[in-house]
Amino acid sequence: DVKVTQSSRYLVKRTGEKVFLECVQDMDHENMFWYRQDPGLGLRLIYFSYDVKMKEKGDIPEGYSVSREKKERFSLILESASTNQTSMYLCASSSQGAREKLFFGSGTQLSVL
Amino acid sequence: QQQVKQSPQSLIVQKGGISIINCAYENTAFDYFPWYQQFPGKGPALLIAIRPDVSEKKEGRFTISFNKSAKQFSLHIMDSQPGDSATYFCAPTGGGYNKLIFGAGTRLAVHP
Numbered sequence: 219d220v221k222v223t224q225s226s227r228y229l230v231k232r233t234g235e236k237v238f239l240e241c242v243q244d245m246d247h248e249n250m251f252w253y254r255q256d257p258g259l260g261l262r263l264i265y266f267s268y269d270v271k272m273k274e275k276g277d278i279p280e281g282y283s284v285s286r287e288k289k290e291r292f293s294l295i296l297e298s299a300s301t302n303q304t305s306m307y308l309c310a311s312s313s314q315g316a317r318e319k320l321f322f323g324s325g326t327q328l329s330v331l
Numbered sequence: 332q333q334q335v336k337q338s339p340q341s342l343i344v345q346k347g348g349i350s351i352i353n354c355a356y357e358n359t360a361f362d363y364f365p366w367y368q369q370f371p372g373k374g375p376a377l378l379i380a381i382r383p384d385v386s387e388k389k390e391g392r393f394t395i396s397f398n399k400s401a402k403q404f405s406l407h408i409m410d411s412q413p414g415d416s417a418t419y420f421c422a423p424t425g426g427g428y429n430k431l432i433f434g435a436g437t438r439l440a441v442h443p
Contacts, residue, residue, distance in 0.1 A: 222374070251430075258340070260420060261375070261433040276430065308374050318363050318424050318431060322374025 221245070222323035224309050230329045237296040239326050241309030247321070248314040250292035252276075252284060255306040255325070267292055268314075299330045337421050337434030344441050350408040352419050352437045357402065360426025364397060366406045367420045369436075375420055379406070411441045 225240035243250065249268050253261040253276075263276030265284040273284050281303060285293045292311075296303055306327050310320040336355045344350045354364075365380035381388045381395040381404065388395045394407040404423075408415055418438050422431035 253433075258435055260337075260435040261422075263430055266430065310374070317429075318365070319377055319380075320367075320375075320431065322376065324372065324374050 222309055222311055222321050224307075224323040224326050226326050227324065228327050228329075230331065231296075231299050232331055233300060235296075235299050235330075237299050237328065237330075239294040239296075239307055239309075239328070241292045241294070241323060242290055243292075243309075243311040243321070244290065245311060245313070245321065246289070247311035248289070249312045249317050250286065251310040251312075251320065252282075252292065252294045253308045253310065254278070255308055261308065264294065299328075301330050304328060304330045335421060335423060335432045335434045337437055339437060340435065341438045342440070344408075344411045344439065346411065346413060346441055346443050348411050348441075350406075350411045350415065350439055350441070352406045352421075352439070353403060354405070354421030354423070354434055355401075355403045356423045356432070358423070358426060358432075359402065361423040362425035364395065364404045364421070364423045365431070366393075366395065367422055367433075369418045369420065371417075375418075378419070408439075411439075413441045413443050415439060416441050 222243045251266040252264040267286045283295045309323045334357045366378045367375035368378040369375040392409045397404045421434040424431045
């Protein structure tokens with residue numbers, strides 16, 4: 219069974235902390251994505267990657283960065299967490315041949331106090 | 332920013348009834364029209380999708396209806412069950428646009 223695993227289900231951090239959200243997929247997918255989900259706003263794309271060491275900005279990249287050193291792992295970094303980054307963060311992956319068919323992890327609920 | 336408008340925001344249906352969720356889009360170049368289903372505590376999962384070469388696709392109790400001229404597509408859930416209670420997202424894409432554009436979501440509650 220295909221799997222996208224996010225390292226933490228819940229995370230509580232303080233304003234100004236550097237936060238790392240980790241995502242690992244076991245499907246050998248080329249494409250990986252980070253979304254944030256907020257009530258009434260749907261899913262908004264933060265960053266995505268089509269290959270190792272490659273990244274592209276999504277719709278809301280400000281305040282975030284990413285790292286993809288290995289094909290199976292895609293990390294989201296909040297350089298200096300702020301309260302407006304309190305949200306549900308979802309990682310997803312897809313294959314190059316079916317890039318529009320996303321497989322999602324279960325999400326990380328991040329609270330920044 | 333491409334616009335995708337999903338309605339209604341929330342929906343309550345009695346068991347056995349029909350649930351209908353609509354999605355309107357602007358980009359006429361879109362060529363892939365999926366619906367994702369999300370249960371509480373889980374990430375979204377692809378439920379059903381359609382390409383514009385057909386006007387309707389049915390998978391079990393779930394049907395997508397596609398209206399190209401109106402730039403709309405809909406999800407119909409026949410004989411709705413309490414287990415269908417979830418949040419549903421449309422997420423059209425295509426035409427060189429390299430990412431899915433998610434609607435705001437519809438929270439469906441099916442009452443027994």
